[in-house]
Amino acid sequence: MTIAVCMGSSCHVKGAKTIIELLKEKIKANNLEDKVILTGTICLGQCASGGANMKIDDEIVTGITRENFDNFFAEKVLTKLK
Numbered sequence: 464m465t466i467a468v469c470m471g472s473s474c475h476v477k478g479a480k481t482i483i484e485l486l487k488e489k490i491k492a493n494n495l496e497d498k499v500i501l502t503g504t505i506c507l508g509q510c511a512s513g514g515a516n517m518k519i520d521d522e523i524v525t526g527i528t529r530e531n532f533d534n535f536f537a538e539k540v541l542t543k544l545k
């Protein structure tokens with residue numbers, strides 16, 4: 464699985480950096496280092512969403528915040544890798 468977090472300015476303002484840190488922590492805590500490639504991408508054209516945006520394989524996922532991060536990770540990452 465490849466997770467490409469948007470590095471555009473709008474997502475940066477909405478906390479993309481924090482989301483990357485949370486992703487790193489969760490990937491490590493779940494021993495997924497060999498299953499997930501974490502990378503960055505240019506603007507995904509979803510700047511109006513309420514949080515950081517990313518592309519997980521071919522799916523664009525929008526509006527990730529510190530508050531909804533745990534649910535997002537369980538639903539979009541863990542369930543797909545187990």
Ligand code: FES
Binds near residue numbers: 470472474505507
């Ligand atoms: S800056 Fe992230 S979707 Fe545009």
